[in-house]
Each structure stands twice: as C-alpha cells, then as structure tokens.
Amino acid sequence: MRLIRKLFKLKNELFRNIFFEKRIKKTLDHKYTIYFDKKNNSEISKLASLYRTNKGYILDKNNTEGIDIKNCYSYSDFYSDIFSLSKNHVKKVFELGIGSVDTQQIDNMLPIGKKYKSGGSLRMWKDYFKNANIYGADIDKKCLFEEERIKTFYVDQGKKDSIFDMWKEIGETDFDIIIDDGCHRFEETITFFESSIDKISNNGIYIIEDILASQRKPFLQYFKKSNFNYKFINFYRPDISHSNNSLLMITK
Numbered sequence: 001m002r003l004i005r006k007l008f009k010l011k012n013e014l015f016r017n018i019f020f021e022k023r024i025k026k027t028l029d030h031k032y033t034i035y036f037d038k039k040n041n042s043e044i045s046k047l048a049s050l051y052r053t054n055k056g057y058i059l060d061k062n063n064t065e066g067i068d069i070k071n072c073y074s075y076s077d078f079y080s081d082i083f084s085l086s087k088n089h090v091k092k093v094f095e096l097g098i099g100s101v102d103t104q105q106i107d108n109m110l111p112i113g114k115k116y117k118s119g120g121s122l123r124m125w126k127d128y129f130k131n132a133n134i135y136g137a138d139i140d141k142k143c144l145f146e147e148e149r150i151k152t153f154y155v156d157q158g159k160k161d162s163i164f165d166m167w168k169e170i171g172e173t174d175f176d177i178i179i180d181d182g183c184h185r186f187e188e189t190i191t192f193f194e195s196s197i198d199k200i201s202n203n204g205i206y207i208i209e210d211i212l213a214s215q216r217k218p219f220l221q222y223f224k225k226s227n228f229n230y231k232f233i234n235f236y237r238p239d240i241s242h243s244n245n246s247l248l249m250i251t252k
C-alpha cells in the first residue's frame with residue numbers, strides 16, 4: 001500500500017513538473033538552473049528559524065522553535081545569496097504582511113505552528129540588515145508594533161487610497177528592498193505593486209513571494225507586457241512539494 005502511494009505521488013509530481021515546465025516556457029524563454037546542497041549555515045535560514053517565519057528553515061529538526069518546517073518555503077537560502085554582499089549597505093527595507101494570528105483573518109499564520117509569533121520576518125530583517133530601518137504593514141491592526149529600527153503601518157493592499165495614505169505616513173522613498181508577503185492574490189498584489197514600485201531606489205529590488213500555481217499565468221503575462229526586468233524563481237524541496245514555493249524578483 002505504501003509503495004502504491006509512493007508511486008502515485010511520484011507520478012503526480014512528474015506530471016506537475018512536465019506541465020509546469022511547458023506552461024512556463026510559453027511565457028519565459030530563458031532560464032538558469034542552480035543546484036545546491038542545503039547546509040545549516042545560511043544566515044537568513046538561521047534567523048528565519050529563530051524568529052519562526054516561514055520564509056525558510058534549517059535542517060536541524062530538533063531546533064525548529066515549534067514551527068512545522070513542512071510549511072516553510074526555501075526563500076531564506078536564496079535571500080542569503082543575493083543579499084550577502086550588500087547587507088551592510090542596505091538602509092531601508094519594507095515588507096507587506098507582518099503575520100496576523102487572528103482566526104478571523106483568512107491569511108493568518110496559525111497553520112504554521114502554535115509558536116508562530118507575529119512580526120518574525122521584520123525582526124529577521126532587522127538582525128540581518130544591521131544598518132537598516134525596517135518598515136512593515138498589514139491589514140490586521142492588531143499585529144502592528146514599533147520597536148527600535150522597526151515601524152509598522154496599516155494598509156489594505158487592494159485599495160489604492162489606503163496604499164497612498166500608508167506611503168504618505170511612512171514619508172520615505174528610495175527603499176533598497178520591498179517584499180510583498182501579503183494576501184498573494186493577483187489583483188491586490190498588482191494594485192500594491194503599481195502603487196509602490198516607485199518607492200524603490202534605482203538599484204532596488206521588489207519581491208513578490210508565494211506565487212500560487214493557479215496565478216502564475218496572469219502574473220507572468222502582466223510582467224511580460226511591462227518594461228520591468230523580472231525573474232520568476234521556482235524552488236524545490238526534496239522532502240515536500242509546495243505549489244507556491246516561488247517568487248518574482250523585479251528590478252527597474
């Protein structure tokens with residue numbers, strides 16, 4: 001029985017990969033492939049584990065801080081690679097999505113484990129980018145907080161007026177990094193992107209995390225028509241497959 005289940009899983013994974021490749025190739029015609037051996041020394045993975053954000057995990061199963069690592073993505077390994085050279089020069093980081101723990105909020109973080117604590121990713125950025133101020137925003141007012149080098153604000157990412165008011169209140173521009181880890185729905189994500197992309201500096205990076213498999217097509221079509229440089233990055237974990245373990249990285 002176990003073998004049959006395993007074979008079915010393999011078959012599904014194979015079909016998904018073939019289908020996925022075919023679909024992506026229709027829109028994007030260049031790619032590069034990176035293979036790596038996951039070690040426990042990636043700085044951002046360690047911080048992700050320490051602050052219990054699901055952006056990453058470490059392999060040490062005895063040290064997961066009460067978080068179910070099955071629910072964690074692979075972004076921290078990638079972020080450690082792309083941010084390491086500039087980490088001391090980064091001055092401003094903004095992240096949408098602080099991490100609601102309200103059962104009424106559909107995108108809450110309760111499924112990732114009882115010990116999840118709101119604000120983990122903002123604290124992770126604060127520790128990693130030692131010379132940066134960290135800004136966060138969320139629709140759930142209960143998760144807003146302020147501490148040294150971290151400020152948070154209310155926003156509804158689907159509403160232009162709300163986004164405009166948030167940026168006005170923040171009163172900063174020239175962000176080195178903006179990360180959208182909000183609701184992940186196409187329309188609202190693009191509304192937020194169009195109202196926020198001007199806030200990154202000329203060398204800044206805008207990242208949209210968790211591109212749902214069902215929404216890849218509209219995202220890729222949208223960015224193909226735009227003048228932005230963008231990369232669709234898909235991650236693979238051998239132990240578990242997440243259909244949304246992927247992100248878009250956009251530069252001007």
Ligand SMILES: C[S@@+](CC[C@H](N)C(=O)[O-])C[C@H]1O[C@@H](n2cnc3c(N)ncnc32)[C@H](O)[C@@H]1O
Pocket residue numbers: 052053054055095096097098099100105107108109119120121137138139140155156157158181182183188
């Ligand atoms: C995936 S969680 C963020 C997790 C956090 N970044 C972390 O790594 O620990 C998504 C967040 O998006 C927020 N959210 C959902 N819809 C939103 C909206 N329309 N505008 C702003 N934030 C929203 C939720 O309240 C939730 O806190």
